[in-house]
Amino acid sequence: MCRLEKGVEDCDRRDDCEMGMGFLKEGKVQKFKSSVVSKSGMKLWILRGTTTALIWICVIQLMAIGETWGPRLLKGWPSCFIPADHSLAVQSSSVPTKVQLPPKRVYKNNGYLMVSCNGGLNQMRAAICDMVAIARYLNVTLIVPELDKTSFWADPSEFQDIFDVDHFISSLRDEVRILKDLPPRLKKRVELGMFYSLPPISWSDLSYYLDQILPLVRKYKVLHLTRTDTRLANNGLPLEIQKLRCRVNFNSLRFTPQIEELGRKAVRILREKGPFLVLHLRYEMDMLAFSGCSHGCNNVEVDELTRLRYAYPWWKEKVIDSEMKRREGFCPLTPEETALVLDALGIDRNVQIYIAAGEIYGGERRMATLMSSFHNLVRKETMLKPADLKFFQNHSSQMAALDYLVSLESDIFIPTYDGNMAKVVEGHRRFLGFKKTISLDRKLLVGLVDRYVNGSLGWDEFSYLVKETHSLRMGSPKSRVVIPDRPKEEDYFYANPHECLQLLDEPVTST
Numbered sequence: 001m002c003r004l005e006k007g008v009e010d011c012d013r014r015d016d017c018e019m020g021m022g023f024l025k026e027g028k029v030q031k032f033k034s035s036v037v038s039k040s041g042m043k044l045w046i047l048r049g050t051t052t053a054l055i056w057i058c059v060i061q062l063m064a065i066g067e068t069w070g071p072r073l074l075k076g077w078p079s080c081f082i083p084a085d086h087s088l089a090v091q092s093s094s095v096p097t098k099v100q101l102p103p104k105r106v107y108k109n110n111g112y113l114m115v116s117c118n119g120g121l122n123q124m125r126a127a128i129c130d131m132v133a134i135a136r137y138l139n140v141t142l143i144v145p146e147l148d149k150t151s152f153w154a155d156p157s158e159f160q161d162i163f164d165v166d167h168f169i170s171s172l173r174d175e176v177r178i179l180k181d182l183p184p185r186l187k188k189r190v191e192l193g194m195f196y197s198l199p200p201i202s203w204s205d206l207s208y209y210l211d212q213i214l215p216l217v218r219k220y221k222v223l224h225l226t227r228t229d230t231r232l233a234n235n236g237l238p239l240e241i242q243k244l245r246c247r248v249n250f251n252s253l254r255f256t257p258q259i260e261e262l263g264r265k266a267v268r269i270l271r272e273k274g275p276f277l278v279l280h281l282r283y284e285m286d287m288l289a290f291s292g293c294s295h296g297c298n299n300v301e302v303d304e305l306t307r308l309r310y311a312y313p314w315w316k317e318k319v320i321d322s323e324m325k326r327r328e329g330f331c332p333l334t335p336e337e338t339a340l341v342l343d344a345l346g347i348d349r350n351v352q353i354y355i356a357a358g359e360i361y362g363g364e365r366r367m368a369t370l371m372s373s374f375h376n377l378v379r380k381e382t383m384l385k386p387a388d389l390k391f392f393q394n395h396s397s398q399m400a401a402l403d404y405l406v407s408l409e410s411d412i413f414i415p416t417y418d419g420n421m422a423k424v425v426e427g428h429r430r431f432l433g434f435k436k437t438i439s440l441d442r443k444l445l446v447g448l449v450d451r452y453v454n455g456s457l458g459w460d461e462f463s464y465l466v467k468e469t470h471s472l473r474m475g476s477p478k479s480r481v482v483i484p485d486r487p488k489e490e491d492y493f494y495a496n497p498h499e500c501l502q503l504l505d506e507p508v509t510s511t
Contacts, residue, residue: 101170101171101173102171102173102174103173103174104173104174104177105173105174105175105176105177107139107177108139109139109140109141109177110138110139110140110214110217110218111140111141111217111218111220111221111222111223112140112141112142112143112179112182112186112217112221112222112223113131113134113135113138113140113141113142113143113217113223113225114143114146114182114190114195114222114223114224114225115127115128115131115142115143115145115146115224115225115228116145116146116148116224116225116226116227116228117145117146117147117148117228117229118148118151118227118228118229119148119151119229119420120148120151120153120396120397120400120420120421121162121396121397121400121401121404121421122400122404122419122420122421122423122424122425123229123420124145124147124148124228124229124397125249125253125424126229126230126249126420126424126494127145127228127229127230127231128145128228128248128253129245129246129248129249129253129494130228130231130232130245131145131225131228132172132175132176132178132244132245132248132252133232133241133244133245133248134209134213134231134232135176135178136175136176136241136244137206137209137210137241138209138210138213138214138217140176140214140217140223141176141177141178141179142176142177142178142179143178143179143180143181143182144159144160144165144168144169144178144179144180144181145159145228146159147159147162147397152286152290152312153286153396153397155394155395155396155397155398156395157395157397157398160256161256161395161398162255162256162259162397162398162401163253163254163255163256164254164255164256164257165180167252167254168252168253168254171251171252172247172248172252175244175247182222186221186222189221189222190222190224194220194222195220195221195222195223195224196216196219196220196222196223196224197223197224197225197226198216198223198224198225198226199225199226199227200213200225200227200228200231201231202229202230202231202487203230203231203232203233203234203487203488204231204232204233205232205233205236205237206237206238206241230487230488232245233487234480234482234487234490234491234492234493235480235482235490235493239499242493242497242499242500243499243500245493245494245497246431246497246499246500249424249427249428249494249497250428250431250500255401255404255405258391259398259401259402259405260405262384262388262392262402263401263402263405263406264405265384265388266380266383266384266402266405266406267405267406267409269383269384270352270354270378270383270406273352274351274352275351275352275411276351276352276353276354276410276411277347277351277352277353277354277410277411277412277413277414278353278354278356278403278406278407278410278412278413278414279338279342279353279354279355279356279357279414279415279416280356280357280403280407280413280414280415280416280417280421280422280425281335281338281355281356281357281360281416282332282357282415282416282417282419282421282422283332283333283334283335283357283360283361283362283366283416284357284358284359284360284361285305285308285359285361286308287332287417287419288305288332288361289305289306289308289309289312289315290309290312290315291320291325291330291331291332292305292309292317292320292321292322292325293320293322293325293326293330293331293332294322295322295323295326295331295334296334296336296362296366297361297362301361301362326446327443327446327447328443329441329442329443329444329445329446330442331417331442331446332416332417332419332442333416333417333440333442333445333446334366335360335362335366335367335369335370336366336369336370337445337446337449338370338416339369339370339372339373339374340449340452340462341440341445341449341466342373342374342414343373343463344462344463344466344467345438345463345466345467345470346463346467347374347412349373349374349375350375350376351374351376352376352378353374353376353377353378354378354379354380354383354406354410355377355378355379356403356406356407356421357403358396358399380399380402380403380406400421403421404421404424404425407421407425407429408425408428408429408432408435410435411436412436412437412438413425413426413429413435413436413437413438414437414438414440415437415439415440416440416442417442418439418495422439422495423492423494423495424494424495425437426439426475426495426496427492427493427494427495427496427497429475430475430477430496430497430498430501431497431500431501433502434475434476434477434501435475436474436475437474437475438470438473438474438475439470439473439475440470440473441469441470441473444469445466445469448462448465448466477498477501478496478498479496479498480493480496480498
């Protein structure tokens with residue numbers, strides 16, 4: 001006989017239950033069926049209700065998690081609680097997608113490294129790359145570098161005013177730990193002067209940092225490096241260190257969204273009118289005073305530049321023979337010389353030329369020849385609205401960052417002096433696919449210009465020699481020139497970081 005507790009589902013098998021049911025009277029049978037169906041329906045209703053409640057609880061919890069975690073859960077999914085076209089609005093919104101961060105590198109921390117950068121934007125940029133590589137090698141924690149506020153430019157910008165500091169920290173977390181500030185206990189010690197400070201030796205290899213700098217970090221827990229320009233060798237370093245320098249430069253040192261957006265706007269305006277050339281005309285007052293180059297300046301200007309050079313004690317060279325320095329190729333080309341060279345190179349006189357520079361020394365008087373030869377000169381100050389630049393005024397490094405972005409995107413980049421911006425931009429353009437960068441041979445050019453001006457060289461020959469000289473100076477792939485024991489005379493790492501470059505079909509050559 002079938003057990004009654006099994007209910008309706010067990011009794012659906014009539015062959016098994018028929019004999020047992022025969023002993024019951026018809027009335028009792030009906031009463032039994034009604035009772036079983038009623039109990040079964042109630043159980044089913046309770047089961048359905050419980051399941052529904054659990055589902056709703058899960059949905060509410062997931063929605064709460066979605067609000068906390070952002071776009072990883074639920075957000076962007078079509079929902080029955082919002083209009084059907086909301087998913088499109090989510091996709092087109094300005095909310096950035098969640099970036100997958102690299103895993104943190106776990107290591108025993110040997111101490112904390114503070115650095116104070118010196119110089120202009122691109123000098124500091126290269127130095128920051130070096131300091132990250134050194135911190136990684138020494139297994140220390142790097143504090144976000146302090147930018148130079150005491151140089152000629154007196155720019156008060158902090159690191160986070162120019163670079164995306166959060167991206168800088170997070171993008172390198174698999175290499176080195178970077179903090180915005182010292183932990184409170186150590187910060188108090190620094191405020192009390194309980195730390196060690198020194199300028200590292202220029203062009204040092206890793207053994208110097210391992211043998212002399214690391215023991216100081218371990219002893220004092222906090223070490224402050226007061227100067228950072230060219231403090232790491234160009235060559236003779238492990239490949240992983242060289243690639244880390246590139247990674248910082250080309251990926252981690254991203255400008256702030258405000259600077260990046262204005263850079264894109266400037267490039268967009270230029271592109272709407274066709275190809276453009278960026279001329280890094282390094283003929284500003286600070287450059288001329290520092291270098292002692294005064295060719296083409298009047299006596300009043302020469303005196304002004306000399307007084308400025310003596311006013312800055314860290315500009316060590318005071319007595320300078322301007323003409324001798326020019327003949328040796330150590331001076332920036334003047335605007336007048338630049339006009340002749342561009343014309344000799346065959347640059348289209350109608351092409352847009354973006355002047356990547358500050359205020360040109362001598363103003364319109366010195367720019368007259370260049371403007372008469374090339375009518376389509378533009379500057380950020382004339383191309384963009386005053387409202388676009390109002391937050392950048394009196395912040396030379398932020399203005400230089402804008403020039404940097406436009407320089408990267410130009411069809412041709414021509415610097416008139418091989419300073420830090422010229423070198424760093426050249427290297428970055430190599431990384432972007434060996435974009436054309438014309439590196440001017442100033443020593444040869446000033447000799448040719450002087451011969452052309454005094455009439456001993458005709459225009460056709462002048463133009464031919466200028467073109468021939470620079471046919472192999474267009475930013476094509478080549479290995480760095482290495483000069484042991486004379487690092488200042490060899491090729492700068494950031495101008496040609498060939499360890500990090502994707503070579504084209506042409507072979508690597510040495511020049």
